[in-house]
Amino acid sequence: xxxxxxxxxxxxxxxxxxxxxxxxxxxxxxxxxxxxxxxxxxxxxxxxxxxxxxxxxxxxxxxxxxxxxxxxxxxxxxxxxxxxxxxxxxxxxxxxxxxxxxxxxxxxxxxxxxxxxxxxxxxxxxxxxxxxxxxxxxxxxxxxxxxxxxxxxxxxxxxxxxxxxxxxxxxxxxxxxxxxxxxxxxxxxxxxxxxxxxxxxxxxxxxxxxxxxxxxxxxxxxxxxxxxxxxxxxxxxxxxxxxxxxxxxxxxxxxxxxxxxxxxxxxxxxxxxxxxxxxxxxxxxxxxxxxxxxxxxxxxxxxxxxxxxxxxxxxxxxxxxxxxxxxxxxxxxxxxxxxxxxxxxxxxxxxxxxxxxxxxxxxxxxxxxxxxxxxxxxxxxxxxxxxxxxxxxxxxxxxxxxxxxxxxxxxxxxxxxxxxxxxxxxxxxxxxxxxxxxxxxxxxxxxxxxxxxxxxxxxxxxxxxxxxxxxxxxxxxxxxxxxxxxxxxxxxxxxxxxxxxxxxxxxxxxxxxxxxxxxxxxxxxxxxxxxxxxxxxxxxxxxxxxxxxxxxxxxxxxxxxxxxxxxxxxxx
Amino acid sequence: xxxxxxxxxxxxxxxxxxxxxxxxxxxxxxxxxxxxxxxxxxxxxxxxxxxxxxxxxxxxxxxxxxxxxxxxxxxxxxxxxxxxxxxxxxxxxxxxxxxxxxxxxxxxxxxxxxxxxxxxxxxxxxxxxxxxxxxxxxxxxxxxxxxxxxxxxxxxxxxxxxxxxxxxxxxxxxxxxxxxxxxxxxxxxxxxxxxxxxxxxxxxxxxxxxxxxxxxxxxxxxxxxxxxxxxxxxxxxxxxxxx
Numbered sequence: 001x002x003x004x005x006x007x008x009x010x011x012x013x014x015x016x017x018x019x020x021x022x023x024x025x026x027x028x029x030x031x032x033x034x035x036x037x038x039x040x041x042x043x044x045x046x047x048x049x050x051x052x053x054x055x056x057x058x059x060x061x062x063x064x065x066x067x068x069x070x071x072x073x074x075x076x077x078x079x080x081x082x083x084x085x086x087x088x089x090x091x092x093x094x095x096x097x098x099x100x101x102x103x104x105x106x107x108x109x110x111x112x113x114x115x116x117x118x119x120x121x122x123x124x125x126x127x128x129x130x131x132x133x134x135x136x137x138x139x140x141x142x143x144x145x146x147x148x149x150x151x152x153x154x155x156x157x158x159x160x161x162x163x164x165x166x167x168x169x170x171x172x173x174x175x176x177x178x179x180x181x182x183x184x185x186x187x188x189x190x191x192x193x194x195x196x197x198x199x200x201x202x203x204x205x206x207x208x209x210x211x212x213x214x215x216x217x218x219x220x221x222x223x224x225x226x227x228x229x230x231x232x233x234x235x236x237x238x239x240x241x242x243x244x245x246x247x248x249x250x251x252x253x254x255x256x257x258x259x260x261x262x263x264x265x266x267x268x269x270x271x272x273x274x275x276x277x278x279x280x281x282x283x284x285x286x287x288x289x290x291x292x293x294x295x296x297x298x299x300x301x302x303x304x305x306x307x308x309x310x311x312x313x314x315x316x317x318x319x320x321x322x323x324x325x326x327x328x329x330x331x332x333x334x335x336x337x338x339x340x341x342x343x344x345x346x347x348x349x350x351x352x353x354x355x356x357x358x359x360x361x362x363x364x365x366x367x368x369x370x371x372x373x374x375x376x377x378x379x380x381x382x383x384x385x386x387x388x389x390x391x392x393x394x395x396x397x398x399x400x401x402x403x404x405x406x407x408x409x410x411x412x413x414x415x416x417x418x419x420x421x422x423x424x425x426x427x428x429x430x431x432x433x434x435x436x437x438x439x440x441x442x443x444x445x446x447x448x449x450x451x452x453x454x455x456x457x458x459x460x461x462x463x464x465x466x467x468x469x470x471x472x473x474x475x476x477x478x479x480x481x482x483x484x485x486x487x488x489x490x491x492x493x494x495x496x497x498x499x500x501x502x503x504x505x506x507x508x509x510x511x512x513x514x515x516x517x518x519x520x521x522x523x524x525x526x527x528x529x530x531x532x533x534x535x536x537x538x539x540x541x542x543x544x545x546x547x548x549x550x551x552x553x554x555x556x557x558x559x560x561x562x563x564x565x566x567x568x569x570x571x572x
Numbered sequence: 573x574x575x576x577x578x579x580x581x582x583x584x585x586x587x588x589x590x591x592x593x594x595x596x597x598x599x600x601x602x603x604x605x606x607x608x609x610x611x612x613x614x615x616x617x618x619x620x621x622x623x624x625x626x627x628x629x630x631x632x633x634x635x636x637x638x639x640x641x642x643x644x645x646x647x648x649x650x651x652x653x654x655x656x657x658x659x660x661x662x663x664x665x666x667x668x669x670x671x672x673x674x675x676x677x678x679x680x681x682x683x684x685x686x687x688x689x690x691x692x693x694x695x696x697x698x699x700x701x702x703x704x705x706x707x708x709x710x711x712x713x714x715x716x717x718x719x720x721x722x723x724x725x726x727x728x729x730x731x732x733x734x735x736x737x738x739x740x741x742x743x744x745x746x747x748x749x750x751x752x753x754x755x756x757x758x759x760x761x762x763x764x765x766x767x768x769x770x771x772x773x774x775x776x777x778x779x780x781x782x783x784x785x786x787x788x789x790x791x792x793x794x795x796x797x798x799x800x801x802x803x804x805x806x807x808x809x810x811x812x813x814x815x
Contacts, residue, residue, distance in 0.1 A: 043679065044629075044714055045623045049623075049628055050624050100696070106746070106752075108706055108749070111699055111700040115697035133710070134707075136711065139710075147688075150682065156679075181672070181674075212623065243600070244598070246598060246602055328627065329626060332627070333600065333647075334600065441616070442616060443612075485616050485617050486617030487617070492617065492619060493617050
């Protein structure tokens, strides 16, 4: 019985309308499925718009020698070989076609002299590989996909938050959520669900992520029985703004370094010489983030605790043309003219390599009918993501998940929506209004961010991680008495009260995984285990809900075929 | 520490009123920071949209001291702090609550505009000089400040017969795409009401992306409409053919 709720029925329901969700929706629709797309914000505002530097694809437009093999090798090396090799292969092979497709749907990338898509250098990429539009590539991508999807006839449910997935036995049957504007509840019936909700960056204090990044999809997947993979790998982007306080964490694109920007400490030294003399500023993000952090910690930081990033040696017109939003961002928010002087930058929580474990070909999780793509899914990036590999991830695996979700929906009957599950979901949502003397969620959120920032940050150790687990237990108790004020009409405090549950849950998955991995690899740096460990290099961490509690186990990394091993062995 | 008073519109369409909040001012603080501080310490149910907080997503639009602005890019130190800073919802759209308005009308208009469609048999080559002007239009972050300030929508509420600057910019981006093969001039004339714009340039003034909406999008589109529908020779030919 679902008659008491507003109910919509689709073959495929997609949660999240960034690049992955939109690309999945377009593909599922092309397969003939009835598609619904739900997003927490207005359409076109998802975090994809924040992607700046470009989309990585071995087109070979600028460096003719580039090919998928080199892109595959760079991705695996960047990920410290913990990547799902099949995903890395598919990604490298299919990214160029996905980029051409964007162009055919109206995207306008910057051009080479001979009229092709221009590509720029980026950290960890052997060749100039990032197709881009100045420093607003993500906006171009999301707008192109949004217009394509809307014209093709996707039903979009904007400003709607899904709080629970509904199962019928073992399989997916639908989802329960609320309209952010009016606070009314809504139910979706669906044969397949694609999670494309992004990461968990809002659990850290210094972050480039927006309010939406609260791990909803990972939590929904986990609660439904899906496995989470390698959750310890959280990417801290080396360059976020550090001053003034209100803008701390806002992203400064890697394209600044891709276009020739240099990093210096307060003694004027180009310190990357010490950390990666070969690749310097264009080393991988994990290395550059640790380098800046270390410089600051050892007293060589800038006035506000960062490093100097300088592009002012390039002509002012060139900087404004290639990095227009950086120019405006610093001018308007920090009173810094980047064409004449350096920026102050420091690491900021940016991206989640871990996420829902999926099948490489289809994006299906371990729960039948539940798919995931983009940042919410895991595998492609291993222990560290290369810049530019996220936008390509979205379109390559968004398409694959959309196709597989549509196929799945054509093979199965829709499940029944269990009233008890819906009522439980409703009770959970209404509880914060019934408490007269609990805490408001903002304070709990601030404390969670402090905890994750200080105890589960760039450098970790056993003592801190154990302490963090203790703190997370306390947050769970505090959440039991979290309170909402006012009405259900567009009430951000009430919304945060729910989002916090996902953040705390998935923060625990991150912390448990980080505690287990006794080595340093990619973005996961253990002070007490500072080296790579071959045994750990062959193991993935898996988090799964078992008997109501969070279980952690290790599983061997799947062996790759010989022809791919040969590609990796080539020393280029 | 210095303090600012924010006079924020609170409530719904029937029972809204401005409410004063005192907020400590930190260096470089923007209006959105102040609104977040109010949510955190004084009024957790204050409704405000935001996402990137970096001027890239166009979510946090409001009217600050009567002027349409992105609150994430409006610094307190650029405003007079000896009097309250008023923060009100966009006026051109129906109010939902506090600073949140119903902007769904924009999405309906957008749906009317035919998407990019390449001319048959095009070669996928484009040169930077040809895409430069279209890239300007594609910088639009859909903050709808131009829609809010446009008197055709704001004062005359011609939402039924007028598309507004945002969708002239979008249409210009499609019409001037070097490889596009669809004409949208009839749509501009009949459904988007391009003729209602009398080029006062208010939209250009409020655009946070500094898109020259009037000069580079609207006026060239008006010229296209005139060429196609009001050119005396074309009109004569059309009349003769029709007869």
